[in-house]
Amino acid sequence: MRIAVIGPGAVGGTLAAWLAQAYEVTLCARTAFDRLEVETPEGALVAAPTVLTDPAAAGPVDWVLVTTKTYDAAGAAAWLAVLVGPQTCVAVLQNGVEHVERFAPYLPADRIMPAVVDIPAERAAPGVIRQRRMGWIKVPAGEAGQAFVALFAHTPIEVTTTDDFTTVAWSKLALNCAGAVNALTLKPSGIAHRDDIAAIMRDLVAECVAVGRAQGADLPDDLPQQVVAGYRAGPADGINSLHADRLAGRPMEIDARNGVIVRKGAAHGIATPVNAMVVALLEAAGE
Numbered sequence: 001m002r003i004a005v006i007g008p009g010a011v012g013g014t015l016a017a018w019l020a021q022a023y024e025v026t027l028c029a030r031t032a033f034d035r036l037e038v039e040t041p042e043g044a045l046v047a048a049p050t051v052l053t054d055p056a057a058a059g060p061v062d063w064v065l066v067t068t069k070t071y072d073a074a075g076a077a078a079w080l081a082v083l084v085g086p087q088t089c090v091a092v093l094q095n096g097v098e099h100v101e102r103f104a105p106y107l108p109a110d111r112i113m114p115a116v117v118d119i120p121a122e123r124a125a126p127g128v129i130r131q132r133r134m135g136w137i138k139v140p141a142g143e144a145g146q147a148f149v150a151l152f153a154h155t156p157i158e159v160t161t162t163d164d165f166t167t168v169a170w171s172k173l174a175l176n177c178a179g180a181v182n183a184l185t186l187k188p189s190g191i192a193h194r195d196d197i198a199a200i201m202r203d204l205v206a207e208c209v210a211v212g213r214a215q216g217a218d219l220p221d222d223l224p225q226q227v228v229a230g231y232r233a234g235p236a237d238g239i240n241s242l243h244a245d246r247l248a249g250r251p252m253e254i255d256a257r258n259g260v261i262v263r264k265g266a267a268h269g270i271a272t273p274v275n276a277m278v279v280a281l282l283e284a285a286g287e
């Protein structure tokens with residue numbers, strides 16, 4: 001079984017380190033590094049997979065896991081062009097709800113398996129990662145989904161299939177859209193303990209719920225309260241990946257995490273002023 005991970009950052013590096021315990025893993029990286037050192041909830045995991053930085057050096061594999069940021073899809077596509085053969089399965093593990101649309105310019109839509117990931121991970125340096133919680137991944141039910149679940153059978157990560165991927169993806173988006181407050185304030189998760197910030201988070205999520213329902217997701221009325229409770233229950237010093245991007249001066253997944261709520265809301269005639277404001281503020285902050 002040959003597995004390639006395109007974008008071995010916080011999530012990709014964590015998953016690659018777990019997969020490398022059982023399989024031959026190739027890391028398709030932008031920045032070269034020698035080995036993976038992941039501090040997991042079960043202790044340190046070290047792996048030294050092959051690291052490539054030039055797509056010309058790669059060839060077809062059995063599985064490709066795409067774990068770049070959403071805004072790096074075009075760069076990931078250069079790798080897909082050489083890694084994907086007739087039998088290759090491609091999983092896109094990113095936040096947002098547009099995994100398939102994002103990669104449809106590069107691959108037939110039925111070859112793209114979307115995956116929702118809830119594995120908080122922070123990258124201190126290339127290959128050096130802290131996995132905060134074991135977490136979970138959900139993929140759509142079906143043959144490819146079952147095969148993906150089997151890939152992780154030797155790991156403690158909870159990898160399952162779902163018959164309602166739309167609901168899973170919008171539920172995760174609800175969590176992520178609220179995380180914009182951290183990137184805006186440059187304060188970690190504990191900022192959710194402030195009642196004024198929690199109120200903004202609930203408003204962001206309420207808009208996500210309205211739009212997600214219009215998109216077919218089955219979302220509970222109290223999701224805004226659940227999201228805030230989740231942030232409050234987690235580690236106060238947790239840095240989400242949007243916040244990490246702003247701290248590092250990288251582009252941000254603003255469009256995939258908040259902009260999408262505004263865009264899809266507009267298509268349904270649903271007002272999303274709080275997400276629109278957050279998008280404008282983060283775009284201005286990132287200029």
Ligand SMILES: NC(=O)C1=CN([C@@H]2O[C@H](COP(=O)(O)OP(=O)(O)OC[C@H]3O[C@@H](n4cnc5c(N)ncnc54)[C@H](OP(=O)(O)O)[C@@H]3O)[C@@H](O)[C@H]2O)C=CC1
Binds near residue numbers: 006031
């Ligand atoms: N971090 C987290 O806790 C979670 C993140 N997510 C989602 O997972 C996805 C990945 O996030 P995360 O792991 O945090 O992101 P990171 O920024 O940590 O990692 C992305 C990686 O992609 C690499 N990359 C960019 N362009 C290319 C390219 N052309 N070829 C090869 N590699 C490339 C980057 O390289 P370089 O080293 O040069 O920057 C980096 O290593 C996002 O959609 C995010 O929203 C989901 C759940 C949790």
Ligand SMILES: CC(C)(CO)C(=O)C(=O)O
Binds near residue numbers: 118120179241
């Ligand atoms: C909030 C979190 C850590 C949940 O997995 C996440 O999705 C991110 O940082 O992008």
